Every structure is written in structure tokens, then in C-alpha cells.
Amino acid sequence: MQHRVAAIGGDGIGPEIVAAGKEVIDAAGERFGFDIAWTDFDIGADRYLDTGELLTEDDIRELSKFPALYFGAIGDDRVKPGILEKGILLAIRFHFDQFINLRPIKLLEGVTTPLANRKPEDIDFVVVRENTEDFYVGIGSRFKGVREQKTLEVVRDLYNVKFGLDVETDADELAYQIGVVTREGAERAIRYAFDLAENRERKVTSVDKANVLSDVYGLWRDVFTDVAAGYPDVATEFNFVDAVTMWFVKNPEWFDVVVTPNMFGDIITDLGAMIQGGLGLAPGGNINPDGTSMFEPIHGSAPKYRGQDVANPLATVWAGSMLLDHLGEHEAAAAVLRAIERSILDGFVTRDMGGAKKTSEVGRYLAALVKTV
Numbered sequence: 077m078q079h080r081v082a083a084i085g086g087d088g089i090g091p092e093i094v095a096a097g098k099e100v101i102d103a104a105g106e107r108f109g110f111d112i113a114w115t116d117f118d119i120g121a122d123r124y125l126d127t128g129e130l131l132t133e134d135d136i137r138e139l140s141k142f143p144a145l146y147f148g149a150i151g152d153d154r155v156k157p158g159i160l161e162k163g164i165l166l167a168i169r170f171h172f173d174q175f176i177n178l179r180p181i182k183l184l185e186g187v188t189t190p191l192a193n194r195k196p197e198d199i200d201f202v203v204v205r206e207n208t209e210d211f212y213v214g215i216g217s218r219f220k221g222v223r224e225q226k227t228l229e230v231v232r233d234l235y236n237v238k239f240g241l242d243v244e245t246d247a248d249e250l251a252y253q254i255g256v257v258t259r260e261g262a263e264r265a266i267r268y269a270f271d272l273a274e275n276r277e278r279k280v281t282s283v284d285k286a287n288v289l290s291d292v293y294g295l296w297r298d299v300f301t302d303v304a305a306g307y308p309d310v311a312t313e314f315n316f317v318d319a320v321t322m323w324f325v326k327n328p329e330w331f332d333v334v335v336t337p338n339m340f341g342d343i344i345t346d347l348g349a350m351i352q353g354g355l356g357l358a359p360g361g362n363i364n365p366d367g368t369s370m371f372e373p374i375h376g377s378a379p380k381y382r383g384q385d386v387a388n389p390l391a392t393v394w395a396g397s398m399l400l401d402h403l404g405e406h407e408a409a410a411a412v413l414r415a416i417e418r419s420i421l422d423g424f425v426t427r428d429m430g431g432a433k434k435t436s437e438v439g440r441y442l443a444a445l446v447k448t449v
């Protein structure tokens with residue numbers, strides 16, 4: 077069996093951690109009888125600085141031929157914040173309608189969590205982050221002056237929305253950003269979370285801020301309630317986002333599946349990453365169940381460590397395990413996770429986890445382990 081996967085190393089430490097991930101995935105393929113045909117793409121800051129190109133029409137056409145993309149990291153200190161993030165990473169998520177951002181929060185055996193006395197069985201849940209809407213739609217404006225008229229549009233596979241705005245002000249300078257939640261957009265994310273919960277511990281927590289942002293998150297809650305009615309055997313709960321940051325720390329064992337709009341999902345998964353042992357261990361999948369999905373570590377590109385072979389590849393390798401799951405290679409996916417766990421128990425880790433190993437050494441070690449664990 078052969079799978080075609082596109083690899084985008086991206087910026088900073090991205091290419092190094094993706095190289096390690098590919099090695100581990102290839103080794104898993106040797107053991108479990110499949111082969112990955114990798115195609116590398118040079119999308120990222122270097123190309124942008126050379127040619128001015130972010131995500132091009134050509135890229136989109138080529139990438140759309142793959143069921144899965146393996147992505148390193150984006151962000152470079154030579155480029156103003158926001159350009160690469162929006163022009164590449166978010167552009168891929170939106171263009172391919174990767175409406176789920178799946179982020180497991182799982183404490184592996186041998187990992188130290190900053191939460192005192194917590195064990196692996198206490199920290200094991202998943203965050204389903206809606207990935208195409210909310211304050212991430214990228215529409216807003218910033219102006220000086222008394223009046224601005226503007227048309228702002230969101231174009232999606234699922235729907236289009238157009239705002240005709242006429243803003244008058246006597247403020248010196250003004251900026252606004254519009255968040256969009258639709259019934260269709262919320263429903264497909266929430267339904268995904270309930271389907272997932274049916275195969276786990278049958279509990280779904282909605283995280284929002286419906287007490288203040290009551291239009292956008294009021295709609296989100298209504299949709300949650302409507303979807304929940306179709307899953308009578310799944311327990312449900314609402315948490316406000318400020319409170320959930322407290323509960324993640326105080327009672328992580330309460331959570332099973334957490335579903336949340338895009339921006340809160342971004343924020344609470346960095347907290348989730350920390351309680352599972354740090355950003356070096358946190359993977360994510362940007363999923364379109366019927367299209368092109370993308371798997372990546374949730375951390376950034378750490379430009380200052382670029383080329384030093386010191387970055388922790390475990391989050392990327394774990395993202396590789398999610399990629400394998402997505403491709404239907406479930407046994408291989410499980411073996412990759414066991415290899416990660418084994419390497420941690422062996423103390424064969426990079427310096428952020430208290431070890432002294434190089435990125436490439438960890439990759440090689442995991443590639444050997446995955447053939448036997």
C-alpha cells in the first residue's frame with residue numbers, strides 16, 4: 077500500500093523536525109507494510125523573501141492532490157508577524173476547509189507535568205477546535221478619521237457572507253475585527269466532537285464566552301444544545317473560557333472531549349500543551365474528513381534555534397502518528413506513540429525535556445524503536 081503525503085517544513089526549526097518525523101513514519105511503514113511517497117514543498121519565509129509568494133494558486137492545485145499534508149512550523153523574524161501565519165498556515169486551513177483542529181491533551185508515561193501529583197490517567201482528553209470561523213475569519217479594519225465605508229467578505233465552501241459597513245467616529249484612531257459563527261459551521265464541529273465522544277468516555281464540554289459575547293457564542297450554545305439532543309447517551313456541560321483555564325489546571329480528569337470556537341481553542345490548547353508536559357509534546361490535526369487534511373505540531377518555528385539540531389521533534393512525530401491514523405494506518409499510528417513514550421522513559425530526549433540529544437538523534441532513535449515497540 078502506498079500513501080502520497082506532501083511535506084512542508086516551513087520556517088525556523090520546521091524542516092528539522094519534519095525530517096525527523098518522516099524518518100519515523102517511514103520506519104513504521106517498513107514494519108507495517110506501507111510506503112509513503114513524500115513530495116516536498118518549499119512554501120515558507122525563504123521563498124516569500126525571494127519571490128514575494130505566500131500560498132500560490134499552483135501550491136493549492138498541487139496540494140489538493142494529497143489526502144494529507146505534514147507541516148512543520150511557520151514564522152520568521154525577518155517577516156512582520158501575521159503575514160506568513162495568515163498567508164500560509166491559515167490560508168491552507170481555510171482553503172482546504174479543514175474545519176476541525178483536533179488537539180489531544182494526553183500525559184504520556186514518563187513525562188513530567190507541572191501539575192503536582194498528576195498521573196497519565198488524570199490527563200487524557202481532546203480539544204476539538206472549530207478551525208474556520210470566529211475571530212479568525214480575518215475581516216476587520218483600522219483607520220484614522222471620522223468615517224470609513226467598507227465591504228468585508230468571508231468566502232467559504234459552506235457559505236459566503238458579506239458585511240457592508242459604514243463607520244462614523246470621533247475617536248482619534250479606531251480598529252475593529254469581526255467574529256463570525258454560523259449554524260452550519262458550528263454544527264459540523266460540534267457534531268464531530270459528539271461522534272468522537274461516543275467512542276471515548278461519552279462526555280462533551282462546550283467552552284465559550286456566551287455570558288459576554290452573547291451573539292456569536294449564544295448561537296454556538298444553541299447549536300450545541302440542538303446537536304446534543306441527538307446524542308442522549310453523551311453527558312454535556314458548558315464552561316466559560318476563563319473558568320475552563322482554571323479547571324484544566326485544577327481538575328483535568330473531568331474532561332473527555334472539549335469543543336470550542338476557534339480563538340478560545342487556540343488559547344486553551346497552549347494551556348493544554350503545558351499540562352501534558354510542554355509545547356514540545358503537543359500535536360494537532362487540521363482535518364477535513366472528505367478532503368486534504370494537515371498535521372503539525374502546535375508550537376511555533378523558534379527561529380533562534382533554526383539549523384542547530386536542538387529542537388524537540390516529539391510534537392511533530394506525534395502529529396505524524398495522527399497523520400497515520402488519518403490514513404487508516406492505525407497500528408502504525410499506535411506504535412509511533414508507543415515509541416515516543418519509550419524514548420521518554422529511556423531519557424533519550426532533547427534538552428528542553430532535560431536530555432542532551434539532538435533532534436536528528438531522537439528521530440533516528442524513534443525510527444529504530446518503532447520497529448519493535
Ligand code: IPM
Nearest residue numbers: 150161162165166342345374
Ligand atoms: C496555532 C497557531 C496559529 C493559530 C497561528 C500561527 C496562526 O498559534 O496553530 O495554534 O493561531 O491558529
Ligand code: MN
Nearest residue numbers: 342343346374
Ligand atoms: Mn496557537
